[in-house]
Each structure stands twice: as C-alpha cells, then as structure tokens.
Amino acid sequence: MEFFLQQLINGFTLGGIYALIALGYTMVYGIIQLINFAHGEFFAAGGYMGVILLSFFASKGYMQTHPWLCLGGALLLAMLFCAFLAMAVEKVAYKPLRHSTRLAALVSALGMSIFLSNGLMLTQGVYDKPYPSGFAQGGFEFGLITVSYLQITIVLVTIGLLIFLNILVFKTRIGKAMRSTAQDKVMSALVGINSNKIISLTFAIGAGLAAAAGIMVGLYYGSVNYTMGFVPGIKAFAAAVLGGIGNITGAMLGGLIIGMVEIFGAGYISGQYKDVFAFVILISVLYFRPTGIMGENVDDTRV
Amino acid sequence: MLWLLGLLWPLMGIHADGTLSFGKAFTVWLYVLAGTIVIVALVILHKQGLLTWAGAPLKMLRAPAAATTARIPTWIWIAIAAAAAFVFPQFADRYGQDVAINVLVYVCLGLGLNIVVGLAGMLDLGYIAFYGVGAYTYALLSVYYQLSFWLSLPVAACTACIAGCIIGYPTLRMRGDYLAIVTLGFGEIVRIILNNWMQLTNGPNGVLGIKAPGLYLPDWSGGFSFEHLYLKKLHYLYYVILLLAIFTILAVRRLNISRIGRAWEAIREDETAAELMGVNTYLLKLLAYAMGAIFAGLAGAFFAARMRFVSPESFTFLESATVLAMVVLGGMGSIPGIILGALALIVLPEMFREFELYRMLCLGGAMVLMMLFRPGGFITAKRLGRRSEDKEG
Numbered sequence: 001m002e003f004f005l006q007q008l009i010n011g012f013t014l015g016g017i018y019a020l021i022a023l024g025y026t027m028v029y030g031i032i033q034l035i036n037f038a039h040g041e042f043f044a045a046g047g048y049m050g051v052i053l054l055s056f057f058a059s060k061g062y063m064q065t066h067p068w069l070c071l072g073g074a075l076l077l078a079m080l081f082c083a084f085l086a087m088a089v090e091k092v093a094y095k096p097l098r099h100s101t102r103l104a105a106l107v108s109a110l111g112m113s114i115f116l117s118n119g120l121m122l123t124q125g126v127y128d129k130p131y132p133s134g135f136a137q138g139g140f141e142f143g144l145i146t147v148s149y150l151q152i153t154i155v156l157v158t159i160g161l162l163i164f165l166n167i168l169v170f171k172t173r174i175g176k177a178m179r180s181t182a183q184d185k186v187m188s189a190l191v192g193i194n195s196n197k198i199i200s201l202t203f204a205i206g207a208g209l210a211a212a213a214g215i216m217v218g219l220y221y222g223s224v225n226y227t228m229g230f231v232p233g234i235k236a237f238a239a240a241v242l243g244g245i246g247n248i249t250g251a252m253l254g255g256l257i258i259g260m261v262e263i264f265g266a267g268y269i270s271g272q273y274k275d276v277f278a279f280v281i282l283i284s285v286l287y288f289r290p291t292g293i294m295g296e297n298v299d300d301t302r303v
Numbered sequence: 304m305l306w307l308l309g310l311l312w313p314l315m316g317i318h319a320d321g322t323l324s325f326g327k328a329f330t331v332w333l334y335v336l337a338g339t340i341v342i343v344a345l346v347i348l349h350k351q352g353l354l355t356w357a358g359a360p361l362k363m364l365r366a367p368a369a370a371t372t373a374r375i376p377t378w379i380w381i382a383i384a385a386a387a388a389f390v391f392p393q394f395a396d397r398y399g400q401d402v403a404i405n406v407l408v409y410v411c412l413g414l415g416l417n418i419v420v421g422l423a424g425m426l427d428l429g430y431i432a433f434y435g436v437g438a439y440t441y442a443l444l445s446v447y448y449q450l451s452f453w454l455s456l457p458v459a460a461c462t463a464c465i466a467g468c469i470i471g472y473p474t475l476r477m478r479g480d481y482l483a484i485v486t487l488g489f490g491e492i493v494r495i496i497l498n499n500w501m502q503l504t505n506g507p508n509g510v511l512g513i514k515a516p517g518l519y520l521p522d523w524s525g526g527f528s529f530e531h532l533y534l535k536k537l538h539y540l541y542y543v544i545l546l547l548a549i550f551t552i553l554a555v556r557r558l559n560i561s562r563i564g565r566a567w568e569a570i571r572e573d574e575t576a577a578e579l580m581g582v583n584t585y586l587l588k589l590l591a592y593a594m595g596a597i598f599a600g601l602a603g604a605f606f607a608a609r610m611r612f613v614s615p616e617s618f619t620f621l622e623s624a625t626v627l628a629m630v631v632l633g634g635m636g637s638i639p640g641i642i643l644g645a646l647a648l649i650v651l652p653e654m655f656r657e658f659e660l661y662r663m664l665c666l667g668g669a670m671v672l673m674m675l676f677r678p679g680g681f682i683t684a685k686r687l688g689r690r691s692e693d694k695e696g
Contacts, residue, residue, distance in 0.1 A: 029480075033480070034480075035480050035483060035484060092671070093671045093675075096675050097674060097675065100674075100678060101678070102480065103420070103424060103426060103635075104674045104678045105674075106426050106480065106483055107426070107627070107631050107670055107674050108670065108671045108674040108675070110428070110624065110627070110667075110670065111628075111666075111667045111668065111669070111670025111671040111673075111674070112667065112671055113667070114621075114624055114663055114664075114666060114667030114670070115664055115667030115668050115671065116667075118661075118663040118664040118667060119335070119664060121660075122660060122661070122664060230620065231491070234484065234487055234488055234491065237484050238488070241481070241484075272495075272499040273495065273499065275491065275492075275495055276492050276495055276496075278488075279488035279489070279491065279492050282484075282485065282488055283473055283474070283485060283488070283489075286473065286474065286481055286485060287473040287476075
C-alpha cells in the first residue's frame with residue numbers, strides 16, 4: 001500500500017510534466033494540423049536555460065539568499081526564451097510551408113528538430129549537465145511515504161500554469177481568437193483576426209509551457225542532456241493523442257494518464273520497458289479510438 | 304527572419320560553472336550565422352535576378368548538352384554507371400571499398416524507404432527498425448544454427464516483412480501524420496527490446512561471431528568437388544552488396560511502373576479519390592509498408608554479415624533520420640535521385656572529417672532548406688503532384 005501511494009505521487013508529478021509538454025503539441029496541431037517535431041527540443045532548450053540561469057544565480061550567491069525568487073526568475077526567463085525560439089522556428093521552417101504538401105511540412109519539422117538538438121549538443125557539450133543542488137531538499141513524511149518539497153513545487157507550478165492557460169484560452173480575447181482560428185482560418189481572417197499572429201502566439205505559448213516542463217524535469221532528475229527532448233516528446237504526443245488531439249483539457253488528462261501508466265508500469269511490471277508503455281497506449285488508442293478520450297477534431301480528413 | 308534564429312544562439316551558450324564563457328557556443332553560432340548569411344544572400348540575389356550572369360553560361364552549355372544526352376539512349380548511361388560500379392574495387396583501396404559498401408547499403412535502405420515515403424506518401428520514421436530486424440535475424444541464425452548467409456537472406460526478408468505487417472496493421476487505418484509518430488515510437492520499441500532481451504540478443508553487448516557470406520566454388524584439383532569459401536575480403540563483400548543493390552533498384556523500378564506503383568502514387572496524391580476509383584487503399588498501403596521492410600531486411604542481413612557483429616547501437620533514430628534525409632534530399636520517388644542522395648550523404652561526411660560534429664546539424668538544416676526551396680529534391684521525380692486536401696489553406 002505504501003508502495004502504491006508513493007508511486008501515485010511520483011506518477012502525479014511525472015504526469016503533470018507530460019501534460020505541460022502535451023499542451024504544446026495539441027495546441028499547435030489544433031491550429032495548423034502539423035505535428036511539431038521540434039517541440040521536444042523546446043523542452044530540452046528550456047531545461048538548458050534553467051541550468052544556465054540557476055548556475056548563474058548560484059555563482060552570484062543569490063541562490064542561497066533568495067532561492068524561490070531565483071527559481072521564479074529562471075522559470076520566467078526560460079519560458080520567454082523558448083517562446084521567442086519557437087516563434088523564430090515557426091517563421092523560418094513552418095510558415096513558408098503552410099500551403100505546401102503535408103509531407104513537406106513534416107519533413108521540415110523533423111529537420112528543425114534534428115538541427116536544434118544538435119545545436120544544443122554543439123553549444124552545450126555531449127555530457128549531462130547537473131542542476132545546482134541544494135534546492136528544496138527534504139520533504140514531508142507520512143509513515144513510509146515521502147513527498148519531497150520538490151515534488152510539491154513541481155505539482156503546484158504545473159497546476160498554476162494549467163490554470164493560467166485555461167483562463168488564457170477560454171476567458172480572454174486572445175483565447176477566443178485562437179479557438180476561432182483553429183476552427184476556420186479563412187472565416188476568422190474575415191472577421192479581422194490576424195491568423196499569422198495567432199499561430200505564432202500559439203507556438204510561443206506551447207514552447208513556454210514546454211520550457212517550464214524542461215526546468216522541472218531538470219530539477220527533478222538533477223541533470224539535463226541534449227537528447228532529453230526526444231523520448232518525452234513522443235510520450236507527450238501520445239498523451240495529446242490519448243486526450244484527443246486539439247483538445248486542451250484532453251491533453252492535460254492524457255498527460256496525467258501517461259505519467260501514471262509509466263510509473264506504475266515501471267513499478268509493477270518492468271523497469272526496463274518503461275518507455276514502451278506509453279507507445280503501447282498510443283497505438284491502442286489510435287487503433288480503438290482514434291479521436292481520443294475527449295476527441296474534438298473528428299473530421300475524417302484530419303485523422 | 305533568419306536573423307532572429309541566428310541572434311538567439313549565443314544566449315543558449317552561456318556556460319555557467321560560476322563563470323560565463325561564450326567560447327564554444329560562439330564558434331557554433333558563427334558557423335550557423337555564416338551559413339545563414341550565405342544562403343540568405345544567395346536567395347536574395349536569385350530573387351533579384353542578379354545570379355543570371357552566373358547561370359547564363361551554364362544555361363548555354365545546358366542546351367547542347369541536353370541535346371546530346373537526349374540522343375544517347377538511357378541504357379548506355381546505365382551501362383556506364385554499372386560498369387563503373389563493377390570495376391570500382393579494382394582501383395580503390397580498402398578505405399574506398401569500405402565507403403562504397405556503405406553507400407550501397409544506404410542505397411538499398413533509401414530505395415526501400417522510397418516505396419513508403421516517395422511512392423505511397425507515408426512518413427515512416429522507424430524505418431531503421433526493419434534494418435535491425437533483418438540484421439538480428441541473420442546474426443541469430445548464423446550464431447545459433449550456423450545457417451548460411453544466402454539461406455538467411457530470404458528468412459531475414461520474411462521476418463522484416465512480418466514485422467512490417469505487425470506495425471502496419473494497426474497504424475495504416477489512419478491517415479497521414481499519426482503514422483509518423485507511431486512509426487517513431489515503434490522504432491524505439493524495437494530498439495528497447497533488442498537492448499533488454501538479454502537471453503536472445505545479448506542486450507547492449509551485441510551478438511558476436513557472425514559468419515561472413517560463404518560461396519561454393521567448383522574445385523577440379525583431385526576430382527570434382529565444391530570448396531567452401533567465406534567471403535571475408537572486402538571486395539567480395541562489395542560485389543555481394545552490389546548485387547543486392549542492383550536487385551533492389553530493378554525491383555523498385557518494376558514496382559514503380561507497375562499497376563501497384565500507380566496505385567501507390569494515386570494514394571499519395573489523393574487517398575479519397577484513389578479509393579473511389581477502386582483502389583484498395585488499406586491493402587496497398589500495407590503492401591508498401593511490407594515491401595519497404597523487405598528491402599531493409601535484406602540490407603540488414605548484409606550489414607550483419609559484413610560487420611560480423613550487431614548491437615542495438617546501430618539502429619537508433621538518427622539512422623532513420625539519415626535514410627529519410629537521403630530520400631528527401633535526393634528526391635522523393637526518383638531512383639537516380641536517391642542513389643545520388645545516398646552517395647552525397649555518405650561521401651561528403653567522409654571528405655569533411657574535421658566537421659564530423661556538424662554533420663547532423665547540417666543534415667537537419669539541409670532538410671528544412673530543401674523543403675523550403677526545392678521540395679522535389681535534387682532530381683525531381685517525374686510524376687509528382689499535390690494532394691487536393693492540402694491546397695486550401
């Protein structure tokens with residue numbers, strides 16, 4: 001029972017992170033029907049930005065005096081950076097191809113992903129980069145279960161970001177414009193929505209969330225690596241598909257489920273095959289219910 | 304807007320171990336910036352028509368050249384190429400032969416992937432998994448059952464084909480994009496299984512002691528008997544893979560101009576229309592997938608026989624991406640284009656050894672640029688159209 005509860009907490013943490021990444025996929029797919037292969041790289045770039053900024057703060061000694069401020073600052077700056085990176089990538093590699101064949105856009109996205117991950121490797125080196133330690137150590141103990149402060153921080157930040165996103169998408173004018181662009185680009189352009197701007201913004205928001213996830217993964221596992229974007233990227237995509245691609249609530253739910261399945265699969269079945277579970281879910285969802293749990297885009301031409 | 308991407312790189316390189324050092328990141332950034340400036344300049348010049356003076360003599364040369372090439376029948380060109388390929392090992396050293404073998408392996412892989420991506424229009428990112436299946440099939444058969452290479456070749460093709468069907472069966476019902484990510488996932492699954500199934504594949508340590516392909520040569524000294532000879536010499540292996548490559552080229556060409564090939568292209572152009580015209584899209588897509596897997600399996604078996612060692616390390620996603628880049632850069636659906644692509648992507652990195660680290664960076668960048676400026680690849684395939692569904696924004 002203790003093991004079960006412990007795994008539940010771990011799964012919740014991991015699931016939140018997957019949910020954050022999955023949101024970027026689902027939003028971009030919802031609006032331009034393109035799998036953004038470079039999304040995993042935004043996540044990795046966020047992790048690297050986190051390590052750079054936090055080590056910078058640590059070297060100046062701010063980490064010891066104001067740890068929370070430093071974390072907040074690093075989070076914000078990394079998100080901002082990745083948002084700009086995503087907008088640049090969108091302008092360079094996706095926008096000119098919006099009217100060409102889908103295969104061309106996919107290949108371009110894949111090329112961008114390879115380019116970015118190798119750019120990270122060249123600038124940051126091949127080896128793991130450690131996060132500065134000594135942040136939010138310790139935790140609560142309930143009998144045999146431990147909930148570390150770090151996990152609580154991650155879950156709180158995740159929930160905060162998800163609430164922020166929900167308000168942004170469902171309550172503001174920008175969100176309304178995004179949703180209408182996703183439904184019909186031509187029509188929303190006719191009523192005065194600048195669809196290019198909205199698409200660019202969607203990329204930026206998705207990448208910002210991915211960057212936050214990157215920092216939290218870095219804090220959680222203690223280090224970042226240039227290949228870290230690849231596998232979480234696929235898993236997050238599985239989460240987005242599971243929730244019904246194009247659906248924001250679905251992506252959150254899907255991320256949680258994928259995280260839980262991975263942790264429980266690793267705990268109860270086999271740790272070596274933990275990466276396989278997410279793929280198996282992805283394939284069975286596509287086979288039995290391609291629209292996902294809360295599928296929105298049931299349009300036959302899209303799926 | 305390329306400058307924006309250029310500007311963002313140095314920020315990534317703040318190298319903080321207490322200090323800030325820009326050194327490493329700065330050089331990378333400089334290279335990328337230089338490349339970007341050159342490309343942007345070329346594009347701008349091209350748009351303003353300033354490059355016509357450079358292109359004019361080429362154009363003048365091209366017209367008579369095209370006339371003469373048109374007069375010589377195609378088969379002569381093919382014969383020349385085949386003859387050159389055939390005599391190549393006589394003139395090349397060990398290193399040259401090694402590179403040539405690599406090129407031919409990738410030609411096989413590229414042509415196999417071409418069936419899936421170029422003809423049927425499905426993006427397959429886990430293609431290397433079939434290569435791995437083929438390689439492990441021969442490796443295990445050779446190590447455990449001492450089966451000869453030539454017998455294992457069809458077996459490897461069969462197992463790869465079965466793997467292709469298993470993967471294709473659930474995924475091909477849906478269209479387009481999902482397939483890419485599912486195949487990506489499958490590629491990873493195959494690699495993870497190879498890595499973790501210790502009893503069968505010996506995990507990350509790989510399988511050692513695979514036999515080279517053998518050959519029975521008639522031996523007339525002292526009566527008539529067959530002498531068994533292992534083809535360990537590099538130039539013998541070169542001929543084996545040359546044979547396989549020629550077989551692949553012929554097979555893909557025959558498939559391309561057959562009814563099946565036309566049906567595949569119809570699916571690529573417009574799936575709904577193809578289905579309405581009576582094409583069994585699901586079965587044909589599965590067939591394309593299985594065919595692609597078969598050629599990868601053959602190439603994989605050869606790879607195992609040549610290296611005499613296989614490990615999961617050889618079958619990562621980056622290999623899939625490299626093969627895909629060959630198909631994309633060379634020209635989707637065009638056989639000479641893919642041969643050119645394989646040649647370029649193997650030989651160029653060999654020539655620029657000092658830029659080894661930048662290989663994948665350039666590859667990724669080249670894929671994006673190719674899609675932006677010349678989506679058909681170097682040598683564009685003849686029958687190429689647009690999907691009707693992509694036309695509306």
